[in-house]
Structures are given as C-alpha cells and as structure tokens.
Amino acid sequence: MFGAFEDPARPDLAIEVIWPSGNLSKLDIYRMLYVPEFWGWRSGGFSVFVLKGENYEQRERSQALPELDLEQLAKFAEVRPMTRAVREFRAAVAGGKT
DSSP, X not given: OOOTXXXXXXXXXXXXXXXXXSXXXXXXXXXXXXXXXXXXXXXXXXEEEEEETTEEEEESSOSSSTTOXXXXXXXXXXXXXXXXXXXXXXXHHHHTOO
C-alpha cells in the first residue's frame, strides 16, 4: 500500500549534488521528474513548492509534512556540527519550545 507521496513510478526524493548551469530552472528539473514537493532555502528560510498538475505552486506549509514547523526547523539549518543541530531540534520539538 502506498501513501500520497509513495508512488513506485516516480522518485520520492531528489538530491542535487552538482547541476551545470543552463536554461532549465531547478523547479523545471524536479517537475520533469514528477517530484511532488520541493523545498528551497532562501533568505534564512524554506520555500515550499507543491506540484499541481504540470506546475509548482508555492505554499506556506509542506503538504508531505503538514505538522512540521518550517520556521522552527530553519533555526537549526545552519547550526554546526549537524549532530548538534539534530540534537537541539529534537530537544526543541520534545519540549515544545523554539
């Protein structure tokens, strides 16, 4: 049984390592791969784009993880090392604090 974002005919996750410059935007690339949701990092926060039909629509919240507080998550995105960021994020979520 597959959930809303688990379709064996398309990727569940796209990881960009290096992409040469060209005429395609990142959203165009993910659209062609039928990635249902894309998060971009801009100005210290996440921008969420959800694929609707053939185009992405920007959203305030994740459709895949609607309960996730993206503003809270953004506070930990640049904490180093990553293990500290994960530990502090888990503590904040468990304690209900930001």
